[in-house]
Amino acid sequence: MLRSITAARVATSAVDRAVLVLYVESVPTTFAGCVLDHIDDLPVLWRRDDRFKTFRLVLCWQRPLDERAAARALLPALLLHGTQRFPDRPALARAMERCYGAWAGPGVGRFAESQVFRLATEAVAGEFLPGRPDQLGEMMGLLAEFALRPRLEHGRFAADAFGREHEQALAQARAVIDDKAAWARQRAIALGCIGEPWAIPDHGGEAAIAALTPADPELVRHDFLVHGRRWCVAMGALPADLPQRLAAWLPALPRQQPLPLPAVAQPMPRAPGRTVEHAVMQQARIVLLFRFPVPIDAAGAAAMQVLASLWGGGPHSRLFREVREQRSLCYAIGAGGDVHKGVVLVTVGCDAPACPAVVAEVQRQLALLAAGEFAAQELQTAIATIVGPFLAVDDSLAGRMQFTAEQWLLGRDQEPGQRIDGYRAVSRAAVIAAAQSIWLDHEYLLLPEGA
Amino acid sequence: MSTWERVTDPVVDETVWCARTSRGLRVRVAPRPRFRETAAVITFGYGSTDLWFTDDRGELTTPAGTAHYLEHKLFEDEALDTFGRFAARGARVNAQTGFTRTSYHFTASTQFRDNLTDLLYLVGTPHITDANVAKERGIIAQEVRMYEDSPDYCTMFDLLGCLYGEHPVRYTVGGTVASIDAITAELLLRCWRAFYRTGNAALAVAGPVDPDDVLALAEACPLPAGAAPHRGVVADFGPVARTRSERAMSVARPKLLLGIKDATPAPTWEERSRRQLATRALQDRLFAASSEVRERLHVRGVVDDSLGAGYHGEKTFAFATIGCETRDPARVEAELRAAWQAPPPVDDEHLERIRRRHLGAFVRGCESMRALAFGQAGEALDDVPPFASQRLVAALTLADVQQRREQLRRDDAIAVAITRTAR
Missing domain, CATH: 3.30.830.10 (Metalloenzyme, LuxS/M16 peptidase-like)
Structure with a gap:
């Protein structure tokens, strides 16, 4: 009641x-x-x-x-x-x-x-x-x-x-x-x-x-x-x-007559689009828009978040280590998006001549992850980078309120501890499946004029 | 091992523990036993303006961007695998360089001792080689170019170039692609030996920690003992070098930034803090959302909510800024200058609102481990007692604000930087 x-x-x-x-x-x-x-x-x-x-x-x-x-x-x-x-x-x-x-x-x-x-x-x-x-x-x-x-x-x-x-x-x-x-x-x-x-x-x-x-x-x-x-x-x-x-x-407050919300638009896989634009600037900007089917449950969402962390979620990630640290192709690179829309964006700032190599390496790393070519330690680290801050979600009123609101919108009655258990339970197979579900939908390049 | 001094503020009922290690590292701890997250910051008194110094080998002039380059090389320590080790523990680690400080910090929910041990190790044990310095150069050059694409950043440094003809605050923190080209492994190691010393650093930790644990780990910090070297930077409180600067960039509307240079140094932290508070009070009176002056300018279409103001005060330089975006920089510059020259009086009601806002912000800051640790590390490095700002704001008088108003009303202390729309 x-x-x-x-x-x-x-x-x-x-x-x-x-x-x-x-x-x-x-x-x-x-x-x-x-x-x-x-x-x-x-x-x-x-x-x-x-x-x-x-x-x-x-x-x-x-x-x-x-x-x-x-x-x-x-x-x-x-x-x-x-x-x-x-x-x-x-x-x-x-x-x-x-x-x-x-x-x-x-x-x-x-x-x-x-x-x-x-x-x-x-x-x-x-x-x-x-x-x-x-x-x-x-x-x-x-x-x-x-x-x-x-x-x-x-x-x-x-x-x-x-x-x-x-x-x-x-x-x-x-x-x-x-x-x-x-x-x-x-x-x-x-x-x-x-x-x-x-x-x-x-x-x-x-x-x-x-x-x-x-x-x-x-x-x-x-x-x-x-x-x-x-x-x-x-x-x-x-x-x-x-x-x-x-x-x-x-x-x-006014009497309510709530109206339903439409479902999120999810296009089917298609050939990727490509746009090149120019501006007065020094550095090139790359945005790669990848898509995936919106996960239907908390486990699917957790696997996608772990994949994003492993791929480009910070200094521990493949993109940072391979594109920046190993090949010095850029200073800033990362992957992030909206799991509730089914979009992940890889964003990069780099010199214009490096753009083709960066785009190729981003996709190569995704293909490697989809083929299961990642170490157990990498997976554990990716999970740890999500779980670590989440353990302290109750330390921030703003963070805890955001978590609660998201749970309410999704109709998922989970406490933070249950969400953490969900992340810890993400398996190698689930990450591979998540990587295999992602496809490049649009490649956008903003280049310096003349490049 | 040294003993703790516990400082409690009766108004906000918060306590900070203060100590120095046997080798002179300042340590502060804000225990929060019922929280889960720990934040730790170690701050060094070494920043982008410390370009000249004298060590045991003599005088040295370093290129712009050296402190930032050193931060990169210490932080991205391949031998330690910095990123991998912190990430595997779920910790977030980062570093930042400013005009006068370099800070290394982490937040974590578990394994506090391992994280702090690694943080102190990475700042105290450089692994700098010709090869890894060369590798980093390309990455930093891209970072420099990224900032050079930022109109706000460029406008600010154009303004500083007007305000300061000689002082190195006019150089960007990261330097230029040309200046970093001259930085070598040997140079970085010499700078590290000069500035990365216990007497030129402060460690602050906030979270569910035992202060004695923190102090024990700080005692084991591998940093060499000793104070900072003699710095060659000369304080600049003279007239502005140039009154204006203009450039064109890819911006939707021109950006206007007025700078007002302090004419006298403030040698003590009390004086610097008092000036900061009084300047902010003055700026609030004119440009805060609660100001009828700002509202009138807004209603007349002179400014919009891009209007902002700030103050930055250090031992060797200090300046206030007022800036906004506008399609008519000339008109707005004249209006802002006029407002600055003839501000309405500050009264007791205004001061009381400032005191209340300050107290509220302080209480809120005590609920963020990161804000607590950063605040305490910064204050410890300047030997500012905990909660001193609370006492200063409570003691702020109308006479303080009036005096500040007179100090900053000089027309010869003002410069302006404009970034126009590139055609």
């Missing part, structure tokens, strides 16, 4: 809608090592940890990554222009500074082919500060301001705020080219994943930003709140009555 907290709404003339909280406690349920409560159908995963003097809390809403990405990406900057209680950016910033440099505010991120709108807070708990201020109360008040009382005019964000942030978003999207590694990555994904949501950059795309109207951001905010799959995660120096305190304002 789930713990549930039900709040009956009481309409009043007060600015804040008062709520009568009816707290129904039954057998505690846990998920991924956290307490799982439900407040007005909102799952709240939380964990008190008295090693910490700080707490973190995040409310999330998930929607598909689609043509509305640009409007969604603009949303946090617009919300930070003020609320009814804190009417401008300096007022909000000062409120947070007075709370000992706490942070409360909006953000937008992505998970595979979805976008996640977050209202998050991070603060030192009041009992560790002079005068024992109610830090949690202040921060939840700020979150409620963002969620319930943004500064709108006639149902949309103020025209001046929209104008400034719209221009700034365009400038930021164009400025990606200042960082040639980031630009190469963005271009490789855009070209390799044409027609797939994953091709949409974090900022939504320059053309999509340019086409935004002042009404769009509020429409996507409302869409997130009403149609988004939502959840809440909180950890650290939290009070025992956190659910009751959340129940005092969460029920004031």
